[in-house]
Amino acid sequence: MTSVTTPPAATDGTNRRDSKTSGSKTSGSQPGGSDRRRQARDARRALTFGQKVSRFDVKASPYLYIAPFFILFGLVGLFPLVYTFVVSLNKWNLLTGPGEWVGFGNYVAELNDPFFWNSLFNTISIFLLSAIPQLIGAVLIAAILDQNIRAKTFWRMSVLIPYVVTPVAVTLIFSSAFDEKYGLINNLLQSVHLSPINWKTETFPAHVAIASMVNWRWTGYNALILLAAMQAVPRDIHESAALDGAGAFRRFFSITLPSIRPTMIFVIITATIGGLQIFTEPKLFNPSSAVPGGPQRQYQTTVLYLWDMAFNRQNFGKASAIAWLLFIIIVLFGVLNFLISRRIASTESRMHAKRTKRRLAAQRATAGAGDAGSGYGDDSATEGDLALVAASEEKRS
Amino acid sequence: MTATVDRDSSAEQRPPRATAAKAPGPKPRSNKRRALGIDRRPGFLTYGLLIVVFIGGVYPLWWSVVAGSSPSSVLTSTYPPLLPGGQFWTNVAQVLDTVPFWLALGNSLIVSSIITISVVGFSTLAGYAFAKLKFRGREGLMVFVIATLAVPTQLGIIPLFMVMKQFGWTGTLGAVIIPTLVTAFGVFFMRQYLVDVIPEELIEAARVDGANMIRTFWHVGVPAARPAMAILGLFTFMTAWTDYLWPLLVVPQNPTLQVALSQLQSAKYVDYSIVLAGAVMATIPLLILFVLAGKQLVSGIMAGAVKG
Numbered sequence: 001m002t003s004v005t006t007p008p009a010a011t012d013g014t015n016r017r018d019s020k021t022s023g024s025k026t027s028g029s030q031p032g033g034s035d036r037r038r039q040a041r042d043a044r045r046a047l048t049f050g051q052k053v054s055r056f057d058v059k060a061s062p063y064l065y066i067a068p069f070f071i072l073f074g075l076v077g078l079f080p081l082v083y084t085f086v087v088s089l090n091k092w093n094l095l096t097g098p099g100e101w102v103g104f105g106n107y108v109a110e111l112n113d114p115f116f117w118n119s120l121f122n123t124i125s126i127f128l129l130s131a132i133p134q135l136i137g138a139v140l141i142a143a144i145l146d147q148n149i150r151a152k153t154f155w156r157m158s159v160l161i162p163y164v165v166t167p168v169a170v171t172l173i174f175s176s177a178f179d180e181k182y183g184l185i186n187n188l189l190q191s192v193h194l195s196p197i198n199w200k201t202e203t204f205p206a207h208v209a210i211a212s213m214v215n216w217r218w219t220g221y222n223a224l225i226l227l228a229a230m231q232a233v234p235r236d237i238h239e240s241a242a243l244d245g246a247g248a249f250r251r252f253f254s255i256t257l258p259s260i261r262p263t264m265i266f267v268i269i270t271a272t273i274g275g276l277q278i279f280t281e282p283k284l285f286n287p288s289s290a291v292p293g294g295p296q297r298q299y300q301t302t303v304l305y306l307w308d309m310a311f312n313r314q315n316f317g318k319a320s321a322i323a324w325l326l327f328i329i330i331v332l333f334g335v336l337n338f339l340i341s342r343r344i345a346s347t348e349s350r351m352h353a354k355r356t357k358r359r360l361a362a363q364r365a366t367a368g369a370g371d372a373g374s375g376y377g378d379d380s381a382t383e384g385d386l387a388l389v390a391a392s393e394e395k396r397s
Numbered sequence: 398m399t400a401t402v403d404r405d406s407s408a409e410q411r412p413p414r415a416t417a418a419k420a421p422g423p424k425p426r427s428n429k430r431r432a433l434g435i436d437r438r439p440g441f442l443t444y445g446l447l448i449v450v451f452i453g454g455v456y457p458l459w460w461s462v463v464a465g466s467s468p469s470s471v472l473t474s475t476y477p478p479l480l481p482g483g484q485f486w487t488n489v490a491q492v493l494d495t496v497p498f499w500l501a502l503g504n505s506l507i508v509s510s511i512i513t514i515s516v517v518g519f520s521t522l523a524g525y526a527f528a529k530l531k532f533r534g535r536e537g538l539m540v541f542v543i544a545t546l547a548v549p550t551q552l553g554i555i556p557l558f559m560v561m562k563q564f565g566w567t568g569t570l571g572a573v574i575i576p577t578l579v580t581a582f583g584v585f586f587m588r589q590y591l592v593d594v595i596p597e598e599l600i601e602a603a604r605v606d607g608a609n610m611i612r613t614f615w616h617v618g619v620p621a622a623r624p625a626m627a628i629l630g631l632f633t634f635m636t637a638w639t640d641y642l643w644p645l646l647v648v649p650q651n652p653t654l655q656v657a658l659s660q661l662q663s664a665k666y667v668d669y670s671i672v673l674a675g676a677v678m679a680t681i682p683l684l685i686l687f688v689l690a691g692k693q694l695v696s697g698i699m700a701g702a703v704k705g
Contacts, residue, residue, distance in 0.1 A: 054609065061610035062532035069523040070538075072579040073545070080553025080560075080576075087555060144446050147439040157691045158451045160698075164683040165458060166639040168655040169676040172662060173461045176669040184460065184477055220454060221698060228699035269547075277551055280641045287662045303551070303642075311646070316555055323552040330549055 081327070088320035095314060106321035116322065118297055119305035120329075122207065126282070126301065127275035129211035134219050135267065139260075141223035143252060146230045156227070159220030167280040170213050175285050178209045200286045203298040210281045210299055222267050229263035230256055258348065265341040272333050276326065279303040302326050458680070465674035488674035492661065495671065498678065501657035508573050508644075508653055509637040515578045516633045517626050524587025525618040529595055530610075539588070545581040554646065561647055572647040577637060583629055590625035591618065628697035631690055638683065654679050 047055075088106050091099030110116045141159055149155060162170075177184040178199040186196035199209045233256060241251050282299045283292055292308050293300025300308070302322065310319035467482035492498060526532070527539050557576055558567075566572040595617060603613040619626075644653040652660065661675045687694065 057610045059532075061614075062526040062530040062535070065526035065530070065614070066523040066538065066584075068519045069542075069579045069584055072519070073581065076557065076576045076578065077545070077548070077550045077553070077581075080556040081548065081550065083556040084553055141450055144443055144450075147443055149439055149443060149447070153692060153695070155447050155451075156695045157687075158447075159454060160691065160695060161454045161458070161687070163694075164635075164687045165676075165680050166641075166655055166658075166683065168639075168641050168658050169461075169680050170457075172658065172672050172676045173457050175662070176464065176667075176673060177457070177460065179669070182669075187477060216454075216457065220450075224695060224698045231699075273547055273549060277549055283641075284659055284662070287667055306552075307642075310555055310558075316559075320555050323555065327549060327552050331547075334547055 084320045084323050087316055088318075088324050090317050092317040092320070093314055094311065094316055099317075102317070106317045107325065110318060110321050110325060115297060115300075115305060116302075116325075119293075119300050119302040122203075122282075122293070122297075122299050123276055123278065123301040123303075125207050126210050126214075126278060126299065127272070129207055130214040130218075131268065131271045131275055133211075134215045134222060134271065135264065137215065137219045138222035138226050138267070139257075139264075141219065142226035142230055142260075143256065145223065145227050146256075156224060159223055161220070162217045163221045165217065167213075167217065168284065170217050171281050171284040174209065174213045174216070175287075178285075200289075201295065201298065206285070206294060206299045210278075210285060213281045214275070214278070218271070222271075225267055226260055226263055229260040233259045258352075261341070261345065261348075265337065269334060269337050272337060273330060276330050276333065277303050279307070283307075458677075461673040461676050461680075464670055465677045467670055469668050469670040484670070485674065488671050489678065491668075491671045492675040492678060496657040496660050496675070497652065498654075498657060498675075501652045501654045502682070504570060504648075504651065505638060505654035508570055509634050511574050512577050512637040513630050513634045515574075516580055516583045517630045519579050520583030520587045520629060521619065521622050521626055522614070523584045524589075524591055525614055525622065527584065527588040528591035529597070529600055529618070542581050542584050542588075546585060548581075550576075551642065554643065557643075558646055567647045568651050570648070570651070573640075573644050573653065576643060577640070580633070583633065586629055587622060587625055591622055594625075595621045628693060628700070631686075631693060631697060634686075635683070654682075 087098075089101060089103060091102055091106075093099065145152070145155060145159070165173075178186075180186060180196065180198055180200055183199070185199070189196055197205045199205045237255055237259075238251055241255055246254065278301050282294075282301050282304050285299065286294055289295045291297060291300070292312070293304045297305075303326070306319050306322045306326070309315050309322060463478055463481050465488055466485035467478060468484050471478055471482060527535060527542070561567050561572045566575075599617050600613055603617050608616065639655065640653075641655045641659070644656050645659070649656060649660075658675055658679045661672045
């Protein structure tokens, strides 16, 4: 990584050093008489110890400042990930250590293991059940908070309360509420004469229950992120749209949603990276199950499967293969998200440009015919027109 | 007319929006906006929805307070109680008997504090270097930092566990702390913040005055970075505090709070009133943090969204 990117930076640095050298001892850089050479030598000798230290300080300090991060991150972040790959190529037991080299045997075995696919299905199912409602909920809450409400800070803080409850505590609370016999939710269902649901033994209800924990904790958090994006939309655009007669709903769909899309993509990507590694909630959801993730692995997610393989079945080789398969899946999801969002963005902006052009033409035509129908007098009509032009050129006045 | 004046005065009290407040002629402008339906005070529907969201966010917590303070027999009834019972301290005593709560609380405080100090310190140092110092390979290394933002380091637990076992560190708090001493996010976050905040002239002035690099960092960089350090510290603390998978692996016998909490329900028979009393007890520290620093949390999340 570093070696690839060094050449341009290196030339850059050399240039800078050259200029600095010629700056500090101007005479030395000129070829010619021995006088000058001697002067240069004197100048070099004249650099006091303090100056030398200072120059070393300037050169070395940046590297010293970033070194702790890179060294520690390499040791505890990257090395383990790379070494996981080495482990995955071997038969490797928790207790007896490395066995024979099997190449990609562990990967083949896992790709043929129904439990692996089951865990992947569970992970993606729970992820979708949490990501989609969460995003919709967050956008709605953000839209509500984006209005000119009273006691803004209070309401903003209030949506963040679930975030301070740790996932373990959330799981314990929801796990009791979803208890099949005595849980709060089944009690409520029965009190309105509905049949209770097997939250902890049936696959789909269990996924819903686990997703609801994630949703509860993260929706408010994401709403605040989206709210920030909504507030960054220039008010002038809203104003000119309203002048054109767009109602609140129309403005929401035509202005707010398109402008917060980059942030939505950011939220989706973070939710994907987190959601595909979900562990705590399914691990603690049903303590009476001996197998982590439900008696029949109904909600055993991939990280939970990895855990089970590594520390219960003590098969480090296969567990490492699972880790790398999941790693590849996460990267693929990330790239996919990125590509889709870029594609949408480019088509959207092309369409947007066309639409604005058409609208502006129409606007000018009507403006020529007088300001009939605008109802706000000359001033506002021209101001609105100007705002529209400004908005279409994406220049904030 | 009077109605308009009234609304205006309320708008003066709470400037509706930063942009509107900064606008040169706020009064006529906001009048027009109100006429258009922008920046109008919303009606009851909005507050109704906000209250629904609020109840949805708070009720599970309230329920755990209710359940944690009641005998478990009450919870199984068809109509669960709405108000807390009188058994909280009995349940708390049971929690303290079942798991080493105070040890776990202390452990969590130690672990989260050390991780926070380390992450904030190293991130500020590296972020300052990336934002304000010129050195060979800066761009390339920064790209590397950004690329590693999305790397799920959690998937490296197997070799990490092997190393910890090899060195005999399992069971010690060091095993929990070491893997999270630095984060790529921290460096990225500090770099993004510092790149705009410190003017080059300030650094040059300090250098001209004879300050060496570390002095410049300490007297120019750190004071400027302080707000971002606070936010990063807050979130790092929260993340360290909530971590479960790794502590469960390396310190099940010398637990952090989350591990101890999860052990409350590991038995075959789960007494939910005790479990939920424990959940309440474990939530209190973060609730206190939230009361003290909730505003900073909110603004931190919102600032992160705009920047990152």
